[in-house]
Amino acid sequence: MAARQAWQGRYVRRIAVGDALSGLAAAGVGYVVRFGPEPGTPEAMPGSIWIAALLPLVWVAAMTLSRAYERRFLWIGPEEFRRVAFAAVALLAAVGTVSWAFKLEVARGLIVVSLPLVAALTLLHRYANRLWLHRRRSSGEYEQTVVIVGHRNGVADLHRQVRRDRYHGYRVVGCFLPSDPHERLATEYDGLPVLGSFDDVVDVVKRYEVDTVAVLPSPELDGSELRRLGWALEDTSAELLLAPAVTEIAGPRVKIRPVCGLPLLHMERPELKGARRLIKETFDRTAAVVALLLLLPVLLAIAVTIRVTSPGPVLFRQARVGRDGRVFEMLKFRSMVVDAEELRPTLLATDEGNGVLFKMRNDPRVTPIGRVIRRYSLDELPQLLNVLRGDMSLVGPRPPLPAEVDQYGEDMHRRFIVKPGLTGLWQVSGRSDLSWDDSVRIDIRYVENWSLAYDFMILGKTVGTIVRGSGAY
Structure with missing residues (x-):
């Protein structure tokens, strides 16, 4: 598994270097716009060169604090870009607050040009890296192995969806179906090998070092059974993904709210009026x-x-x-x-x-x-x-x-x-x-x-x- 996931570390390092280069480029442009191309301009504030020089380091630190390098926010979805935008706004607010509180002489023109520019460059290069990754995944590279746990219809639907959206980087290697005392467990379903019943999930994941376990709604996996499965998978490196009973609902519409001591999913109404x-x-x-x-x-x-x-x-x-x-x-x-x-x-x-x-x-x-x-x-x-x-x-x-x-x-x-x-x-x-x-x-x-x-x-x-x-x- 370590060798299979080594590309993830390389990808994170690459976007971190890209963020630093974006900070360097934005600092250079901001300095030139504010003070001109000639070095040592008399009107340049003493700290301006230091601000420009430190921007790449500060920017990478801001990305780290906003958790923009965490792998669960990369590859797909808008969360990565939201965190970049949040880091830019937070950094701008922090610079303004610190300079006002300590009465520091900061070249506002340098800040106003550099911070929006570094955010734009960062978004651009991260988007380009994501497109590159999606193309490689579509050709079968940089994938994570997945096993699906659920009933037949759900397994077929999820398998079809994963095959359709290959750029997400998941490759289904097998499935687990509920056992039936009156019928022998099939060896294959929907073109996937049946790796066992629900009781065999943990053993197979440990044996073959599976990256992801996707669990579909099933009466056999009620709250206590699902909780035990999650505990057992903590001893492995596998991710546990739970598919909700209601599909095709975007993340922003789904909120987890405590009701009577239970974490229940609350679905917001679609924004169709107003x-x-x-x-x-x-x-x-x-x-x-x-x-x-x-x-x-x-x-x-x-x-x-x-x-x-x-x-x-x-x-x-x-x-x-x-x-x-x-x-x-x-x-x-x-x-x-x-x-x-x-x-x-x-x-x-x-x-x-x-x-x-x-x-x-x-x-x-x-x-x-x-x-x-x-x-x-x-x-x-x-x-x-x-x-x-x-x-x-x-x-x-x-x-x-x-x-x-x-x-x-x-x-x-x-x-x-x-x-x-x-x-x-x-x-x-x-x-x-x-x-x-x-x-x-x-x-x-x-x-x-x-x-x-x-x-x-x-x-x-x-x-x-x-x-x-x-x-x-």
Whole structure:
């Protein structure tokens, strides 16, 4: 296990060196901005050079105090970046308080430039390191071994999720199923070796030095049994992960609160109303206006090209279902021949969709210019007008057809609580390559965990997805 996890120490050392270099670069820029490039400037305060020289060391110390080097906060999730931001704010407050309390002459211009810059550089290089790590993990490197403990359906669901998100760095090596006195324990399930029953978990983890034990909700592992399992695993190096019965809920919505002496999970309500929703709608419409103005030459060029290369209208109008089940007219640049809808029944036998959505990788109805604009999602740009009209949002679930809604189950109607989006979690997670179950799961995840920060994250990821053309056809 030590050899398998050696990369973690190297990774932490690398980001620590990157933090120090970020501090050095920010100190140099701050000093030059405040006092100019010439050394020994008369107006430079005596302590300014020392402040600039000590910034890398102080910054690394601030990262350490904010626990930004702890491995549980690295690799994935926003917590690492939150701690970097917290360290920058705390350090700025500390410098201000100390200089005021002891009446120290500190070059405020140096501090005002250096601290925000070192935070930005640190976030940038840590994000770059994370992308590098995710790419390596996707190719099978730097992984942690995992065993899953639970019932069959739960094991299959978690195994599928782990395989889908390989960049998280987990590799499932086996599972433990509940024993049945009337049936012999299987040797394999869902492509995984069955390593034993729940009673065998600790022995197998010790024997094979497993990195992580993921426990699913099971009646056999009630409070006392689960507590004993945790105690037994303390003698190993394995992490213990507990999957809640309610999935797809983001961390910020889940709080542990003591109730009657018990640590119970409290789920906050989704942020679907109130001031934040008003801010979202204001941002949507403002951003749509700005985007339409900036992209006007591109929109005109695409419109002219469509008009010249293919007979028919420039825009394609289609009925879609929006918030609260209301039907609206969605706009797109026309990327198919005019009679595409009439030709669809003849192509049903070659459907490559997910059982509900009709998709073809090489759809003969798509025009030559249509293939280009569909690959880079340029055909979606007229939906900025839908955002401006209030029918859609910049970020939200995919806007469905009425025929698709007729096939929805009860869970899928949850998506109509919010407006459909020009982009969304579905677009940055695979788009047309998603199965129907994955599409349902992703739409519900967005609705359940909606926040402004979540929207900004999706908007940022959309740029990379569009450039790569992932899942677009």
